[in-house]
Amino acid sequence: METNPLFETLNPPQRMLMGPGPINAYPRVHQAISSALIGQYDPVMTGYMNQVQALYRNVFETQNPQTFLVDGTARAGIEAVLVSVLQPGDKVLIPVIGRFGHLLCEIAHRVGATVQTIDIEWGEVCPPEKVEAAIREFQPKMLATVQGDTSTTMNQPLAEIGEICQRHGVLFYCDATASIAGNTLNVDEWHLDAVSAGLQKCLGGPSGSAPVTLSERCVAVINRRKRVEAGIRTEAHQDGEDTPILSNYFDLAMVMDYWGPERLNHHTEATSMLYAARECARLYLEEGAAQVIARHQQAGRAMAVGLEAMGLTLFGNQQYKMNNVVGVYIPEQINGEQARQELLHRFGIEIGTSFGPLHGKIWRIGTMGYNARQECVLMTLAALESVLLKAKVPVAAGQTVAAAMDVFGA
């Protein structure tokens, strides 16, 4: 046995999280998450579960009855959808615009699907024509894509792809973790059959809960694979005709029965995280979806304008930039990691590094959720300018904050 250190009382430093997420939570989310626990089948608890379903229907802009939380991080939501829908051998088409497109491929491979990708250069998005051509040729069961891929800061347009999928009878799934609540996402209007998300970006909560919504068509596909587990199965439970789902935890057929009127025992709902998810949705809907997205748009534009005013170069096709994160080339006169350390340790501000082909080439700076506001943008730009000037990077001094202020108005 090692010695028994108890460590200090938890006391995390106050950071301003301006990376690609996770970000600071809204203060009200901190209040909600610390609320008293209640029992799993307490009528108040099942009432809260029903409220969470109603709230997220509004967040997702959908009427899907099957809208609920998966207990895990955003990645758990992705895997739950893919493992519940895709049977071994099923074909899935995945446009890959960045690192999280690769993740979808990876998860789809693991559940035994046959994966075809449309590989797009990082910094661009996938044009609808390419999707339609690939669908005609590959005839997939599902098209899976990421809406906002924070690795490249690009936001994949979905409306036309949804229309194409609809026309070809292809299920349309999207991971909206990084985009939801900061960029428009109309689940029903865009014919999305499945969407998963997370709290830790523009919804302004902690990582650890994954809101999911499923169309009735998608629910029917999943329920054809249903097998109620041993130990709680009764004679009233009939088997679906398709291959059983290869996961118990991510078996959305059973998760739906837990959230539904049968309240069939599955996991023990993560009550504190449900409280957080509930408050994230309330904050979003109370401020108003359009207003929150406009706030992200303004803060994101101000950040981009400020970076350019310093003389820095933005990454990727700006026409498709996510509202809530921007990529910017690291000036050659400075080591990107050292600059990030200076920002963190002198200013308490965190900005993001990057993955794969962009590693060491760009920083990623987010303006998400609670941090999509003027003071965060201005302080980040002022701090970054100071760090660059100190390192003798030739930036246009005194321009950046003024330029960003202009975006916010007089």
Add this chain to the structure above:
Amino acid sequence: METNPLFETLNPPQRMLMGPGPINAYPRVHQAISSALIGQYDPVMTGYMNQVQALYRNVFETQNPQTFLVDGTARAGIEAVLVSVLQPGDKVLIPVIGRFGHLLCEIAHRVGATVQTIDIEWGEVCPPEKVEAAIREFQPKMLATVQGDTSTTMNQPLAEIGEICQRHGVLFYCDATASIAGNTLNVDEWHLDAVSAGLQKCLGGPSGSAPVTLSERCVAVINRRKRVEAGIRTEAHQDGEDTPILSNYFDLAMVMDYWGPERLNHHTEATSMLYAARECARLYLEEGAAQVIARHQQAGRAMAVGLEAMGLTLFGNQQYKMNNVVGVYIPEQINGEQARQELLHRFGIEIGTSFGPLHGKIWRIGTMGYNARQECVLMTLAALESVLLKAKVPVAAGQTVAAAMDVFGA
């Protein structure tokens, strides 16, 4: 779109949770979980992750370097271990002493394992001779069992089984969700190769985080299946020689790299839940493992003695009862569900119903974590007595609280 109700500010009622879990969290856990969020790779965050590893090594009584959290409920921890260790076709032997033994079978089946059970009557535990005979005959790769199965309130003795597994070269996994921190669990001394748990029972936290520990032998088995995922994989990453793990989220080879020095990106750690898990461990170790277990033992005995003093009959072989939960037959003069409703709505006290063959026959009453204390035991007994008397159940009036008080001493 449905109308946009925001619902009321979160305000859960104050319940006294005396069921089989989840239970009320320690007040300090509520404080910890509401702490400020920090970045995923902030040195303070990775420092907290290292602390959590050290703390849970002490909770599990192990020196296993690989001790960490899986981001999900206790069931996520179970599935992570089984899907990471068991390749399709691998043989697993599972003694089933209750509902959660069935769950282990269910998950093992889904990951493609060949499952053999030892079926034990509910209310008893599995004798070591049966385990050894079955191992000789079935030659499994792994033996998987539940320590405390709340469905029956029985606590499976593990030391002898561990010795048998060790002798036969069988991996030994145990789900200790319901038993940990309320009953002795010596991972290294008992030769356990993998243990998973949850916070929501005797550790006194919310559901949603699953502490896991793995022996070096178990880690080697898992790492032979390692495939670093597309998108972050580099040439330095070599493939293991065994079948890849069928899940990405539960791929413990990758989860270990995220918790380890490489800090390879996997999920975004659920920071608030990690704060809660850290505080649960600190509370347990600060009070002292032996003292906490003794407190559970005393509270559990007082509850059992009190129930018997009322004239009620306990369920199952009391020699093997878990310290932290007791099953008691529902008197025939009362409807068990109506009595539970009275307790909840008149007293704010929740006790448990039961599953499968015991459904409608017994209540399950827990004394766990923060609620393993005198006032909770006495108030629960007094309230239950009142409800039974009101329903004209012939109980010995005025005996129960006094009997329980005696257990707590003068």
